[in-house]
Amino acid sequence: MSAESWKIVLPCTRLEAEALASATDPFPTMDEPPVLNTLEPDETRPEEWLLEAYSEGQPTAETIAAVQALVPSAARIKPVVEKVEAQDWVTLSQAGLEPIRAGRFYVHTSAHADDIPEDATVFHIEAGRAFGTGHHYTTTGCLMMLDRLKRQGARHAMIADVGTGTGLLAFAAMSLWPRAHALATDIDPVSIEVTEENADANPIDRSRLALAVAEGVDHDLYRQLAPFDLVIANILAQPLIELAPSIAATLDAGGTLILAGLLNTQADAVAGAYRREGMRLADTIRNGDWSILMMRKRRRVR
CATH class of the missing domain: 3.30.70 (Alpha-Beta Plaits)
Incomplete structure (x- = not known):
């Protein structure tokens, strides 16, 4: 400035x-x-x-x-x-951020690059211009839910991260399922620039990661790559409710959806919006005042 x-x-x-x-x-x-x-x-x-x-x-x-x-x-x-x-x-407001540990994941800035646990999946996400360094309850909760999915034996091949911020959640999912392809999008062009920088700073297979500026899932790449078997949407409660029909439509039958950015008091309304789109609530993590919902799309009965 x-x-x-x-x-x-x-x-x-x-x-x-x-x-x-x-x-x-x-x-x-x-x-x-x-x-x-x-x-x-x-x-x-x-x-x-x-x-x-x-x-x-x-x-x-x-x-x-x-x-x-x-x-x-x-x-x-x-x-x-x-x-x-x-x-x-x-950058100044985030420069003193401590590393975070969420399940197997460890997220740090350059200030803490010398003390990294040997048993962790590590991401270097520098304090900068976009939300999603891992230090908010919603991002941390999503990392915990991804870790839980992997421990339960889930397998995913096509992943979408709606509202990616820094790219962290897309990177985390790609580390769990290294053969999967991922699409990470955000309404903010700066977030996509930051995600590109962070992808270069971490061991990310860029051939398996597509990036785009998009409002919700309104982009040709969603239409070309759908259906997805895992979608992560860490946004806010009202946009999640409004986007329920379009987000649910991108999911394959039996696919998994992680929803975050909602307070505990908003969880029922958000879950209800996705139930009306043929989804069921499969798991919940409460992290502080925030809820992370894991939902599954019901398979059609022939």
């Missing part, structure tokens, strides 16, 4: 902070949206978080209002708006 970097600060709840961590595009109408960071300033008050929004140049009233709209709990609170030293705030 330039020397004219500004910060908007508002209090928020823990649930609001976690929802923002899963949001793929909180400012869909902005050409140059603020960079968001959430933090827990006092561990003795786990429900009281802060939202920081960094912008290049002094934020307009419209930008401030858009940031404030993200945290309804602060609707009547005047935000703090101040000039700050210019930095790459997305």
